[in-house]
Amino acid sequence: MIPFLFYMAAAIALVSTVLALTRSNAAHALIYLIISLLAVAVVFFLLGAPFAAALEIVIYAGAIMVLFVFVIMMLNLGEEGDQRERGWLEPGVWIVPAILAAALMIETVAVISMTEGMTSGEMVSAKAVGIKLFGPYVLAVEIASMLLLAGLVGAYHVGRRLSERRRGGIS
Amino acid sequence: MGGLVVPLEHVLLLAGLLFICGLTGLMIRRNVIFILMSLEVMLNAAALAFVAAGAYWGEPDGQIIFLLILAVAAAEVSVGLGLVLQIQRRFKTLDLDQASRMGG
Numbered sequence: 001m002i003p004f005l006f007y008m009a010a011a012i013a014l015v016s017t018v019l020a021l022t023r024s025n026a027a028h029a030l031i032y033l034i035i036s037l038l039a040v041a042v043v044f045f046l047l048g049a050p051f052a053a054a055l056e057i058v059i060y061a062g063a064i065m066v067l068f069v070f071v072i073m074m075l076n077l078g079e080e081g082d083q084r085e086r087g088w089l090e091p092g093v094w095i096v097p098a099i100l101a102a103a104l105m106i107e108t109v110a111v112i113s114m115t116e117g118m119t120s121g122e123m124v125s126a127k128a129v130g131i132k133l134f135g136p137y138v139l140a141v142e143i144a145s146m147l148l149l150a151g152l153v154g155a156y157h158v159g160r161r162l163s164e165r166r167r168g169g170i171s
Numbered sequence: 172m173g174g175l176v177v178p179l180e181h182v183l184l185l186a187g188l189l190f191i192c193g194l195t196g197l198m199i200r201r202n203v204i205f206i207l208m209s210l211e212v213m214l215n216a217a218a219l220a221f222v223a224a225g226a227y228w229g230e231p232d233g234q235i236i237f238l239l240i241l242a243v244a245a246a247e248v249s250v251g252l253g254l255v256l257q258i259q260r261r262f263k264t265l266d267l268d269q270a271s272r273m274g275g
Contacts, residue, residue, distance in 0.1 A: 014192070021212070040189075044219075047182065047222060052222050052237050064244060064248050074256065124226060132232065133231075144242040147243065
């Protein structure tokens with residue numbers, strides 16, 4: 001049962017990734033990319049890494065994809081917003097992502113309803129990850145925090161300088 | 172040891188295929204947003220390989236490297252999207268071929 005679920009999630013991940021990278025509309029591509037990340041999260045869960053699966057959904061499909069959505073909305077790539085909004089409600093746009101997401105949902109329910117052998121093999125719990133992360137790997141955590149600070153400062157710098165220069169150009 | 176129900180090679184094959192998808196997308200698309208998405212796909216594929224190896228040996232190290240990859244992806248995408256905004260404002264387009272002043 002578990003191998004079948006794994007291959008199904010793998011197929012969904014591959015199909016949605018290919019679809020995401022061949023769309024012409026960036027917002028449609030984002031939907032497929034989110035489906036792909038959710039499928040990879042299911043694969044993580046089946047591999048016995050529930051902590052990684054949760055982080056994949058919360059940070060990747062949640063936070064990082066929201067950044068993409070914000071930027072796409074800020075750029076306002078299309079021509080007429082109204083026309084586009086109406087077009088988004090047509091079934092052709094959302095039916096394929098909805099089918100893929102429903103397949104993942106069915107898979108998750110199947111996994112959870114199986115009482116025995118929820119994950120394949122032995123499960124690496126979040127506790128083990130935390131003990132190792134703040135034990136031998138504490139230096140890597142510090143480096144990651146500095147990297148994130150650099151990213152924060154860099155993004156702020158890139159976004160801020162330009163608006164000031166543009167204002168200076170107008171006045 | 173060897174706790175996976177599916178063979179480790181199949182998981183690594185999935186990671187490789189996802190990575191190839193991302194690499195192909197990186198090469199065939201000229202839109203900055205799609206290039207950033209391809210980078211995300213490639214980072215995700217690498218993370219999948221790490222988690223699979225960690226699960227195979229039953230060690231938490233794979234998930235720790237996944238966490239670090241997550242931090243790298245977050246930092247990269249924040250700076251990258253800032254650059255996207257700058258390119259859009261300066262060149263009025265998202266086509267990377269228009270922003271080739273450095274001759275890259």
